[in-house]
Every structure is written in structure tokens, then in C-alpha cells.
Amino acid sequence: MRYVSTRGQAPVLTFEDTMLTGLARDGGLYVPETIPQIDAADIAAMDGQSYEQIAYTVMRPFVGDTFTDDEFRACIDRAYAGFGHAARAPMVQLDQGHFLLELFHGPTLAFKDFAMQLIGQLFQTALARRGDRVTIVGATSGDTGSAAIEAFRGLSNVDVFILYPHGRVSEVQRRQMTTPVEDNVHALALDGDFDDCQARLKDMFNDFDFRDGVGLAGVNSINWARVLAQVVYYFSSAVALGAPARKVSFTVPTGNFGDIFAGYIAKRMGLPIDRLVVATNQNDILHRCLAGQGYHKGDTIPSISPSMDIQVSSNFERALFDAYGRDGGAVAQLMDELKSGGFDVSQGAMQALQEHYASGRVSEDDTSAQIAATLAATTELLCPHSAVGVHVAEHQRVAGTPMITLATAHPAKFPAAVEAATSLHPPLPPRMADLYERPERLTRVPNDLDALKAHIIAHRAQ
Numbered sequence: 416m417r418y419v420s421t422r423g424q425a426p427v428l429t430f431e432d433t434m435l436t437g438l439a440r441d442g443g444l445y446v447p448e449t450i451p452q453i454d455a456a457d458i459a460a461m462d463g464q465s466y467e468q469i470a471y472t473v474m475r476p477f478v479g480d481t482f483t484d485d486e487f488r489a490c491i492d493r494a495y496a497g498f499g500h501a502a503r504a505p506m507v508q509l510d511q512g513h514f515l516l517e518l519f520h521g522p523t524l525a526f527k528d529f530a531m532q533l534i535g536q537l538f539q540t541a542l543a544r545r546g547d548r549v550t551i552v553g554a555t556s557g558d559t560g561s562a563a564i565e566a567f568r569g570l571s572n573v574d575v576f577i578l579y580p581h582g583r584v585s586e587v588q589r590r591q592m593t594t595p596v597e598d599n600v601h602a603l604a605l606d607g608d609f610d611d612c613q614a615r616l617k618d619m620f621n622d623f624d625f626r627d628g629v630g631l632a633g634v635n636s637i638n639w640a641r642v643l644a645q646v647v648y649y650f651s652s653a654v655a656l657g658a659p660a661r662k663v664s665f666t667v668p669t670g671n672f673g674d675i676f677a678g679y680i681a682k683r684m685g686l687p688i689d690r691l692v693v694a695t696n697q698n699d700i701l702h703r704c705l706a707g708q709g710y711h712k713g714d715t716i717p718s719i720s721p722s723m724d725i726q727v728s729s730n731f732e733r734a735l736f737d738a739y740g741r742d743g744g745a746v747a748q749l750m751d752e753l754k755s756g757g758f759d760v761s762q763g764a765m766q767a768l769q770e771h772y773a774s775g776r777v778s779e780d781d782t783s784a785q786i787a788a789t790l791a792a793t794t795e796l797l798c799p800h801s802a803v804g805v806h807v808a809e810h811q812r813v814a815g816t817p818m819i820t821l822a823t824a825h826p827a828k829f830p831a832a833v834e835a836a837t838s839l840h841p842p843l844p845p846r847m848a849d850l851y852e853r854p855e856r857l858t859r860v861p862n863d864l865d866a867l868k869a870h871i872i873a874h875r876a877q
């Protein structure tokens with residue numbers, strides 16, 4: 416299995432190098448050269464299997480000879496052992512034909528644990544074999560950083576530095592980043608906002624001397640291995656509702672387009688998915704684009720579903736690559752236009768996108784109202800991101816085809832919004848109830864590239 420860049424100018428890589436690199440050197444994103452197929456009989460055989468068994472079947476063809484069968488199985492088993500639910504990704508029923516896929520039973524209470532826990536194990540296994548170390552640097556608005564720290568803490572071949580905007584993440588998110596005690600974990604509170612964090616991260620990746628010198632590796636949502644790990648729960652949930660004999664649809668609360676793109680990969684592999692619905696909050700650039708209005712940046716407006724507050728949706732580039740017939744030159748040109756504000760999508764590409772994706776957007780008031788309405792109708796307490804999904808799904812689902820909405824975070828991760836909507840304070844699960852008592856460890860850093868580089872060089876091991 417080989418991986419190519421969406422901009423067509425970076426070297427073709429194996430799974431191992433794709434995973435360890437993150438971002439392609441031409442600025443593009445890696446995608447598999449071809450999509451492996453799983454036939455109906457093999458999908459049917461997943462009925463009754465454990466999440467780990469399904470994960471192995473779905474992901475194995477993408478990994479090539481990077482891992483032996485036994486190594487890969489062991490990584491999967493270790494990745495999900497720490498989840499707080501035996502089914503890993505259980506489903507609850509919200510209404511006739513509408514199901515909620517709970518993806519928040521991992522160690523940091525958001526779906527990002529599914530991918531991050533696995534790539535922690537994959538990185539460690541590959542690096543230990545090569546006798547190599549890497550320095551992981553990530554930028555986060557909250558959920559990615561806590562999931563990355565939780566996944567890489569204590570792993571001997573990795574240092575992990577996470578940049579988060581000082582004072583702008585929730586207390587639960589901050590404490591999840593600042594309370595791990597392992598020496599290889601470094602939480603950096605940057606004086607700036609999330610865009611500053613992302614900009615400094617990009618600067619570091621574009622500084623090839625620094626990048627190669629510290630063995631910089633990226634684990635943000637553009638890392639192909641993260642997308643891959645998310646393909647699994649599309650299969651496990653669809654099979655539980657009767658696939659491949661019955662088609663299902665999915666609605667996905669979307670920001671960087673990683674999670675929904677994993678659904679598209681599942682469909683391309685042969686899973687009978689009817690509709691993939693993108694749900695956005697008031698930051699609705701994707702909804703506007705899929706409605707045919709082009710892809711034009713505005714200002715990010717803070718919302719009660721902050722993990723979806725984006726203007727540039729990085730994984731959308733992968734969808735564009737396929738919609739433009741895998742023409743890397745065309746994608747590179749669109750991304751150039753984006754630097755000066757945005758681009759229009761060609762008619763042919765628009766048709767290709769609309770063939771796979773539908774979309775909806777939800778206002779702040781409707782998000783709150785949905786949290787209250789779902790609680791009243793079902794006793795399920797939704798986080799605001801999941802509520803955006805449920806609201807859109809209610810408008811998009813059609814009789815006869817089950818709709819599965821992805822619940823992307825636990826309500827206790829966003830207690831203020833949940834309490835404002837319902838007057839209920841969502842408690843943390845018992846296994847992390849002492850989060851507020853653990854001592855915190857963090858470093859304030861300026862919004863300055865040279866200072867950041869110096870800090871990382873001084874504080875990584877070796």
C-alpha cells in the first residue's frame with residue numbers, strides 16, 4: 416500500500432512514513448493510492464465480532480508490511496483497553512430509526528481517543544523497531560491536545576509538546592493536558608489564540624532544519640493514520656443495524672472534516688452507506704460550500720461547540736482531491752487561492768461532492784434547544800457538538816433508512832453549555848472524578864517561533 420500527496424509534488428510513501436511524517440512536504444495531505452475493498456460476505460462476518468476484531472479487518476489492508484499481523488493486533492488491543500465501555504463505541508436509540516453512536520468512552524471523553532490511542536501504540540512500535548525517537552508537536556483548541564497527551568504519555572520513544580491558547584480552553588480540557596505526571600509530556604500555554612498556535616506549528620514544520628533536527632512529527636487530524644482509525648466505527652455501527660443487507664446513513668458533527676471523511680472511506684471500501692451528512696455550527700463554511708456557494712473564509716465566531724469553530728477545514732482537501740479526479744495540480748491551485756480568501760468549486764467537482772455529502776448548519780439557540788429536547792425525549796444528555804449532529808439528522812433522515820448520528824464528546828467535557836441548556840451539571844465519569852484535585856504542570860510561552868523552537872530543543876529528552 417502506497418500513499419500519495421493531494422498536491423502531487425511530494426514523495427510517494429509507505430504507511431509507516433506517511434504516519435510518522437503527518438504533513439507532506441509539498442503542503443498536501445497523504446491519501447492511499449487505491450482503496451482496498453471489503454466484500455459483502457466479510458462485512459456480514461463482522462456481525463457479533465468485538466470492536467478490536469472489526470478494527471483489524473478494516474485497517475489491515477492499509478498498513479501493508481509496516482507491522483506484522485501480531486504486532487498490529489497487539490497495538491489495537493492496547494489502544495482500546497483503557498476505554499470505559501466494553502463495546503468501545505456503543506449505540507443508543509434516540510427515536511424510531513435514529514441512533515446515537517457514543518464515541519466518548521475513551522480516556523479524554525471525545526472521539527479523538529479512537530485514533531490517538533491507536534497511533535500512540537503504532538508510533539511506539541515502529542519507532543522502537545527503528546531505534547528512533549520523534550518529537551510530536553501539536554496545536555489544539557482543546558480536544559486534540561488532551562487526546563494526544565493521553566496517548567503518548569510515558570511512551571519511551573516520543574516527546575510530546577502541545578500548544579494551546581492560554582485561557583481559552585475549558586477547565587476539563589486544560590486539566591487533561593496539565594495533570595499527566597510523565598516527563599515526556601509538555602503542555603505549553605501560548606499567549607495568543609488557536610490560530611496563533613496553528614500558525615506557529617506550521618512555521619515549525621516549514622523550517623526543515625528544525626523539522627529534521629528534532630524529528631518533528633505531526634498528529635493533528637490530517638495524519639492519515641487518524642482518519643484510518645475512524646473508519647472502523649462506521650463498520651461496527653452499520654453492521655449492528657443490519658449492514659450489509661441494509662443501508663444506513665450517518666450524520667457527523669464536523670470541523671476539520673476528518674471524521675466524515677473516514678465515513679466516505681468506509682463507503683468507498685464497500686460499506687453500503689446511503690447518505691453522509693455534514694453538520695456544522697454557525698461556522699458553516701462547509702455547509703455553504705456543499706450548498707454550491709464556493710469555499711470562502713469568514714471570521715471564526717466562538718460557539719458553544721468550540722471543537723467545530725473553524726474556517727479552514729484541513730481534511731476537506733482530501734475530498735476535493737477525489738472530486739477533482741485526483742488532480743494534484745488542480746488542488747494545489749485551489750489551496751493557493753484559499754490563501755487570498757477562497758475559491759469556487761468547478762461544476763464537475765461540485766457534482767462529485769454532492770453525490771457523497773449532504774449538509775446542514777445549526778444556530779446556537781437551536782443547539783441548546785436540541786440538548787434540552789433530547790434530554791426530555793430520551794434521558795440522553797448530549798454535548799453541544801453531538802446536539803448539532805442530532806439537530807441536522809432530524810431534518811435529513813428519511814423513513815426506511817436508519818440514521819446514525821455520531822456523538823463526538825461526553826457532556827461533562829462541556830459542562831457550561833450543557834448546564835445552560837438543561838440546568839443539569841453533567842458529572843465526570845467516576846474513573847476521572849479526581850481530575851480537579853490533581854496538581855497541574857504547564858509552561859507559559861510567548862507567541863514567537865524562535866522562543867518555541869529553543870524551548871522544545873531544551874526540553875526534549877536526549
Ligand SMILES: *Cc1c(COP(=O)(O)O)cnc(C)c1O
Nearest residue numbers: 558670671672673674722823824
Ligand atoms: C474534533 C471534534 C469535532 C470535529 O471533528 P472533525 O474530524 O475535525 O470534523 C467534533 N466534535 C468534537 C467534540 C471534537 O473534538
